[in-house]
Amino acid sequence: MTSLARVGDDARFAEPFAAVAGGRWRHPSSMGIKVNLYRGFEVAALAAATAEPGVEGCPLECVMVGDSYFMTHLGRASTALATAEEQAWGMDVLESLVAEVRGELDQSFPTPARPCLLADLPNGAAATVERAVVAGGRMVEAGADAVKIELADEAALAAVEALSDRGIPVVAHLGYTPQSDALARHGDSLASAFALFALARRARDAGASAIVLEMVSEAVNRALSAAAGGRPGTLPTYSIFSGRAPYGAQSLNVWDAVFRPVKTGRSFPPTARHDASTERHLYTEPRIASALSRLLRMTLAGEFPPSPRSRLGPDDLDVLRRTDPWVDAGEPPPGRGPVRRGDAPTPVAAHRAGHEVFDDFESAVRTYSRRFPAVFTRARHHLVRDEDGREYVDFLCGAGALNYGHNHPAVIGPVLEYLRDGGIVHGMDLHTAAKRDFIRSIVEVVLQPRGLRYRLQFTGPTGTNAVEAALKVARRATGRTGIVAFTNGFHGMTLGALAATGSAFKRGGAGVPLVHVSRLPYDGYLGDSVDTLDLVVAMLDDPGSGLDRPAAFIVEAVQGEGGVHVAGEGWLRRLEEVARERGILLILDEVQTGCGRTGPFFGFEHAGLVPDLVCLSKSLGGAGLPIGLLLVRPDLDGQAPGEHSGTFRGNNLAFVAGAAALGLWRDPAFVDGIAVRSAHLGARLDALAAREGAAGCSARGRGMLRGLAWADKGRAGRVSQALFAAGMLAETCGPHGEVLKLMPPLTIDVGALEAGLDLLERVVGSTP
Ligand SMILES: *Cc1c(COP(=O)(O)O)cnc(C)c1O
Secondary structure: OOOHHHHHHOHHHOOHHHHHHHHHHHOOOOOEEEEEEOOHHHHHHHHHHOOOOOOOOOOEEEEEEOOOHHHHOOOOOOOOOOOHHHHHHHHHHHHHHHHHHHHHHHHHOOHHHOOEEEEEOOOOOOOOHHHHHHHHHHHHHHOOOEEEEEOOOHHHHHHHHHHHHOOOOEEEEEEOOOOOOOOOOEOOOHHHHHHHHHHHHHHHHOOOOEEEEEOEOHHHHHHHHHHHOOOOOOOOEEEEOOOOOOOOEEEEEHHHHHHOOHHHOOOOOOHHHOOHHHHHHHOOHHHHHHHHHHHHHHHHOOOOOOOOOOOOOHHHHHHHHOOOOOOOOOOOOOOOOOOOHHHOOOOOOOOOOOOHHHHHHOOOOOOHHHHOOOOEEEEEEOEEEEOOOOEEEEOOHHHHOOOOOEOOHHHHHHHHHHHHOOOOOEOOOOOOHHHHHHHHHHHHHHHHHHOOOOEEEEEOOOHHHHHHHHHHHHHHHHOOOOEEEEOOOOOOOOHHHHHOOOOHHHHHOOOOOOOOEEEEOOOOOOOOOOOHHHHHHHHHOOOOOOOOOOOEEEEOOEEOOOOOEEOOHHHHHHHHHHHHHHOOEEEEEOOOOOOOOOOOOOOOHHHOOOOOEEEEOHHHHOOOOOOEEEEEOHHHOOOOOOOOOOHHHOEHHHHHHHHHHHHHOOOHHHHHHHHHHHHHHHHHHHHHHHHOHHHOOEEEEEOOEEEEEOOOOOHHHHHHHHHHHHOEEOOEEOOOOOEEEEOOOOOOOHHHHHHHHHHHHHHHHHOO
C-alpha cells in the first residue's frame, strides 16, 4: 500500500486544478478541455490531434481514465459493479490503465503542456472511507494526479473529505452520476438547481479541488462556472453534455469522438450500445487522432456540445443570474412567480452583459455570433457598430449579401419612400408595380446588354431556394435524375442543394441519405498541372465508369464557402463545351459571385459562358433584403403553373431595393469603381502574401472576393479573431476554415479600403 505521507510532499499534487485551470479566467470566452480516455495509444492519438493546425495550443487541462472503459472496451452494459469480486476486479483494471496512461502522457506531452491525470474511482471504491483511502492511494501510486468520485451519496462526500485530508486531490462528480443514477438531466427547475449548488458547496467544503458537471442544464452550468472566476471559495468546473459556460471546461470522450458522430452527440451515454469486440478494427490511432481533432476543433469553435433548450422560465433564469452558487443563498424562491428584487441572493457580475437572451433561448446551431460575440445595432456603408459603441470595418458583408454596403442611401431611400407611401409589401406571385420595375431593371441593366435571354423564375427568397428550383428544372427538362457537382462546392442547406454541397460536416446534418449527386474534381483540385476535366470527360464517355449521364453540372465560377477557389476561364469554357456536346445542362450558382462580387455582374462573364440556368440571391435584394431568382433558358421553362411555388416569392421591398441597386449599374463610374477597388485589393493582398511568404501564405480570389491562406491551417481562424478584437469582421472559409475570406463592399471608398487593409496588415503581422 502506498505511503500517503509521501503524496502530500510531492509538488505535483499541489492544487493541480487551480494550476491548470488558472489561465481560464483571463478571458470569459477561454475554455478548458478535459479528455476521457483509457489506453496509452489513445494518449498518443490525443497528442497527435493537439499538434494539428487549428487545434495546437488548445487548453488541454486534464485527461481522465474513466470507468466507462468497462462499457467501451469490455462491452459491459454499464459501469455498475455489483459484487465485491467485481469491484476488486474493476479496481485492478483501472489501476493498470492509469499506470499505462501515465507512462504515455509523460512520453507524449512535454512538461509545460502536460495535462494532469485524473483517475476515476470505480463503482464501490468510495463506498466507505477506508476503501476510498486505499483506492485513492493505489491510483496515486499508479501515477494519477487526482481521483474522481461520483457524489452519489453521503459516503462519497465522506470519501472526498478523507482523501483530501490525506493530500490526494479529488474531483467531485455532480449531476448525472452514471454509477448509481437514472438517466436524467439536472437543474431544470430552480429547486434542483439550488440542490446542485448546495452539493457543489459541500464538495468544496469537503476539500474537493474541482467539480465535474454531467448532464446539467446549461443555465446551471453557467451559474457555477461563471461565478467561479478563479475567486477563493470556488472550484474549476468540467462539464459533460451540459452546454457551454464562460470560464468553464468541456469534457470530451475519445471513444465517442470515433464512434458517435458528433452531430448526434445529444443522446447520452452512447457507449453502452457499442460492442468493442466488433468495432476494434475501427479504433486505430490515426482514426482516433482525426476524430479527436475534429471534435476539438468544433468544441473550440463553440459548435459542441449541443445545448438542449432550457426548461427554466425567464424568471428562473433571472434568479440564477443573480445567484452566487458558491455562497449559501438559502431556499430557492418558490415557483416561477415574479422575483422581488429584495429577495435577490448575492449578485454575480453578469458576464458578457446583454448576451443572456441569446445564450438562454437561441438555438445552439448559431455560428457567426459565436465568432463575433458583440450585439450589433447600427450600420452604414462599410461600418458596423455594436451596443458598446465599438465600430467594425465590415469585410464579411453578409457573405456576399451586402455588396452595396449597409444601408446605401440610393437603395434604402426608395424603400423608405415605398413604405411611407403604403406600397404592397407581400404579394405571393401577384403582379405588382414594384415587381414590374424590378423585372425591367434586370432585363435592361443585366440581360440585354449581355445579349442574354432568360425567363425569370422567382423562387423562395434564399439562395438555396434558387438552387432547388434549378435542380428541379434541369431534372424535369432532361428526364435524368443525376447531377454532377464539384469538390468543395457550396450550394445551400436544403436537401437537394445540400446533396450538391461538398462539406461532410454540413451534409452530415441532413439525417437522411443525400442522393442523386456525383462529385467530380473542381479546377485546380489536383494541382495546377492536372486538367480535372480530363477525368470528367473520361468518366462521362466510359460506360464502365459508373457515372451515368447527368441532368446537369452545377458549378460556382469562384467557390466562396469552399475556400475562394477560382475556376480558370479555359476550364469553365471547356466545361460548357463538354456539357453542350452531351446534352447536359449547365447551372451556374451565382448566389455569391453574382451582383458584381468578382467584378462584372456575373462571375461567369470572364469566361464568356452562356449557362442554361443561373441561380441568384444574396445581393440581388440590394440592401440585404431576401430574394431568390432563377434565370431559365426560355425553352427549359416548362413547369406547370404552381408546380413550384412559395409564399415569399413576392418580397416587394426586395424588388424596390433590388431595382434601386441595379440602377447603380447604369452608371459606368460605378462599374469602373469596382475594377479600381478590385485592383487595389488584389495588389495589397499579393504584397501581404509575399511578405508572409515564410509562413506559406498565398492570396487568391477575383474582384472583391478574396482570400488569404497559410500553411498553418489554424492561422486564418486566429487572424479572424484578432481582427474582430481590432475592429474588423472577416470570416474564414474552406474545408478546414483555413482561408481568411475578405469581401469588402463593392462601394467602399478607396481611402476606407486602404485603411481596412492597413489594419489587416498590422493584425496579420502581430498574430502568430
Ligand atoms: C450562400 C450560398 C448559397 C445559399 O444561399 P442561402 O441564402 O444561404 O440559402 C448557395 N450557393 C452559394 C454559392 C452561396 O454562396
